[in-house]
Amino acid sequence: MPKFARVVFDLGIDRQFDYRIPSSMEALVQPGVRVYVPFHSRRLSAYVVVVSEGEGHPGAKELLSVRDRLPVLSASLLALAEWISSYYFCSLSAAVRAMVPTGVREGHRAKMPLFVHLNRERVPDEKAIEGLCPRAPKQALALKILLASDGPLPMAALLRRAKVDQGSIRSLEKKELVRLLRQRVYRDPWEGEDIEFEEHLAPTPEQAKALAHLKFELGKRRFSVVLLHGITGSGKTEVYLQAIDEALRLGRGAIMLVPEISLTPQTVERFKARFTESVAVLHSHLSDGERLDEWEKLREGKARVVVGARSAIFAPVRNLGLIVADEEHERSYKQGEAPPRYHARDVAVMRGKIENAAVILGSATPSVESYRNAMSGKYALFHLPRRIENRSLPSVMIVDMREEIRQTGRMTYFSRRLLKAMEERLEKREQVILFLNRRGFSPILICGKCGYVQKCPNCSLSLTVHGEGKKLLCHLCGFEEAPATRCPRCRSQGIRFPGIGTQKLELMVKKLFPEYRAGRMDSDSMTAKNAHAETLDAFARGELQILIGTQMIAKGLHFPNVTLVGVICADTALHLPDFRAAESTFQLLTQVAGRAGRGEVPGEVIVQTYAPTHPAILAAGTQDYETFYRQEIPFREELGYPPVKRFVAVTVRGRKEEMVKWVCRHFAGMLRESGGPVMEILGPTPSPIARAMGYYRWQIILKGESVPKMNAILREAMNKLKPGKEIQIVVDADPISML
Numbered sequence: 001m002p003k004f005a006r007v008v009f010d011l012g013i014d015r016q017f018d019y020r021i022p023s024s025m026e027a028l029v030q031p032g033v034r035v036y037v038p039f040h041s042r043r044l045s046a047y048v049v050v051v052s053e054g055e056g057h058p059g060a061k062e063l064l065s066v067r068d069r070l071p072v073l074s075a076s077l078l079a080l081a082e083w084i085s086s087y088y089f090c091s092l093s094a095a096v097r098a099m100v101p102t103g104v105r106e107g108h109r110a111k112m113p114l115f116v117h118l119n120r121e122r123v124p125d126e127k128a129i130e131g132l133c134p135r136a137p138k139q140a141l142a143l144k145i146l147l148a149s150d151g152p153l154p155m156a157a158l159l160r161r162a163k164v165d166q167g168s169i170r171s172l173e174k175k176e177l178v179r180l181l182r183q184r185v186y187r188d189p190w191e192g193e194d195i196e197f198e199e200h201l202a203p204t205p206e207q208a209k210a211l212a213h214l215k216f217e218l219g220k221r222r223f224s225v226v227l228l229h230g231i232t233g234s235g236k237t238e239v240y241l242q243a244i245d246e247a248l249r250l251g252r253g254a255i256m257l258v259p260e261i262s263l264t265p266q267t268v269e270r271f272k273a274r275f276t277e278s279v280a281v282l283h284s285h286l287s288d289g290e291r292l293d294e295w296e297k298l299r300e301g302k303a304r305v306v307v308g309a310r311s312a313i314f315a316p317v318r319n320l321g322l323i324v325a326d327e328e329h330e331r332s333y334k335q336g337e338a339p340p341r342y343h344a345r346d347v348a349v350m351r352g353k354i355e356n357a358a359v360i361l362g363s364a365t366p367s368v369e370s371y372r373n374a375m376s377g378k379y380a381l382f383h384l385p386r387r388i389e390n391r392s393l394p395s396v397m398i399v400d401m402r403e404e405i406r407q408t409g410r411m412t413y414f415s416r417r418l419l420k421a422m423e424e425r426l427e428k429r430e431q432v433i434l435f436l437n438r439r440g441f442s443p444i445l446i447c448g449k450c451g452y453v454q455k456c457p458n459c460s461l462s463l464t465v466h467g468e469g470k471k472l473l474c475h476l477c478g479f480e481e482a483p484a485t486r487c488p489r490c491r492s493q494g495i496r497f498p499g500i501g502t503q504k505l506e507l508m509v510k511k512l513f514p515e516y517r518a519g520r521m522d523s524d525s526m527t528a529k530n531a532h533a534e535t536l537d538a539f540a541r542g543e544l545q546i547l548i549g550t551q552m553i554a555k556g557l558h559f560p561n562v563t564l565v566g567v568i569c570a571d572t573a574l575h576l577p578d579f580r581a582a583e584s585t586f587q588l589l590t591q592v593a594g595r596a597g598r599g600e601v602p603g604e605v606i607v608q609t610y611a612p613t614h615p616a617i618l619a620a621g622t623q624d625y626e627t628f629y630r631q632e633i634p635f636r637e638e639l640g641y642p643p644v645k646r647f648v649a650v651t652v653r654g655r656k657e658e659m660v661k662w663v664c665r666h667f668a669g670m671l672r673e674s675g676g677p678v679m680e681i682l683g684p685t686p687s688p689i690a691r692a693m694g695y696y697r698w699q700i701i702l703k704g705e706s707v708p709k710m711n712a713i714l715r716e717a718m719n720k721l722k723p724g725k726e727i728q729i730v731v732d733a734d735p736i737s738m739l
């Protein structure tokens, strides 16, 4: 009976194909390995997803060769890929590609340098060397160096140290005094860093409770999810570390997910200090070669713990026992740009289910989704309500900016309260963080006479003013131009840059507090490679007294001397047309507030707002998650918004507006007909950003109890639709942003 391999391709071809397995390769071909196959007149690399006996396409060609000794994807990861392709509505090929790092896909070579081994039987000591090469002092020196070293030396190092050429070493090899062997070495991004081993801390009673539960579940080797709700600095990471240790003790591996932005050297060092060489690290700043090596270490079982950002959820950890997603509410866990549009936290839960692993979701401000699962008993819930050593949480004061303007009779970005607090803190040589979640100089260019606003030619967004008014920039597509000096519409010279971004804020702070040094951190301030780290270092050393920034500074930073955090405008995200606007605002404010008072001196937070009675702002004021959740959930229930019901967003895109509109209407009609009791169809409407990068966008939201059921109907309708080449249809299950 002939055997067949069903494969998916590595590039752009979304269908699956069958190939006959030559009998000589039968032993090597298994699911998860890569093979070369003929495709038209080309030779392509593909992943084997299923091996079957006799049940292949009768016209199948033979595959050419096998690329891997070990599967690139385990059976569990292949099962996960199947789930992703079905749930997130993408091809299996796209799901598989997301799992394998570029360096592996492009076949970067593992580093296999030559090592020189000394034949100690022939060369037992220095005396022997004299007799072995009397007329070759250089060879003798090489032997002496080898004799003095503990083990084999890399060829390159030996050549350098003995100042000989390869020929000399080759003659030593001929005389059987040395042996040359190729040996795998791993590029180590942490090479040369001295990280001291650290013992576990004695857990607090709350930590101990969570750990006891986790150890019990790990011991049972079954799937379970724990939501660890702990304010910043309450010791969540310590719980992760000790739970991972337990998994290792049981002979299992672990994945530690953190948002890219908090994947700092400090974070990684904490893990390296506990688990030394069994930790691999995966993130976007590694070179392809480094990433390949970290990945290989995991696949071969040389490393058993991985610390990484979103895509580390696909790391080939062997015998996976535990997955942790820290800051599980973070939006950056959702891949929004390209398929698969997966949410790493949700994939973590699914991977845990497939591999019988325990899952910890940790956050100070859990997503409404996860908290609801904890409330319904699906997840176990543990609280860490106190900061370690009972350090107090900062006090939060909310300042009503409408009232401020009324009382002072002028428009301002700094309330008297904030100015006074800044003066006091700075005078005592304490440090201040000012937070404004809007980069640039000013959000718009407007004509003071006729109200004209300069928009992006490619997107339906106004252009942001940068560089003190020297540049206009589209934050969506990157379009750039110089601002007009006269209004293009009425020719008046009354061009203005109202409102405030971090650049204008920096300028104002420097004018208001000329005797103190201020630094700014946002994605514009980081053009130079290490500007980011340098600003933070300068702040840590106290050379900067004021740090200004966007959400980039809201997370993870630990500066004990920061006693005041000022939120310049808490409302920037509050009124976005997105049902998660309140949730995001609450989360962000709570995170920012957590930067204050991390040392001995208690902290103070001043939140300026035009919506002082908004529930999300009030809840952030008391930093009380439960209050926020109890207010938010009835609103979601009433409107049937996630997590009460689920959304699948369908966006129709194209360059011709009329066609986009027509296709979207037509498609919505089809879905309404077949949607029946499974789903409700919202729309079609133009997307909140109706035009982006030159494409018009209309959207339909499917709302129902079950994403797989909605997808099934959607898939059928899509097959019938045949929208033509000029139209793209993008499907996003559980969309994180409604824009």
Ligand code: ADP
Pocket (backbone or CB within 6 Å): 201, 202, 203, 204, 207, 230, 231, 232, 233, 234, 235, 236, 237, 238, 239, 388
């Ligand atoms: P989180 O992850 O919740 O922000 P961490 O685990 O980073 O909190 O803990 C905050 C600080 O408290 C760290 O400096 C950590 O070393 C310390 N810490 C955590 N747990 C303990 C403990 N059980 N005993 C003493 N110190 C602890």
Ligand code: ZN
Pocket (backbone or CB within 6 Å): 447, 448, 449, 450, 451, 452, 487, 488, 489, 490, 491, 492
């Ligand atoms: Zn004008």
Ligand code: ZN
Pocket (backbone or CB within 6 Å): 456, 457, 458, 459, 461, 474, 475, 476, 477, 478, 479, 693
């Ligand atoms: Zn644009």
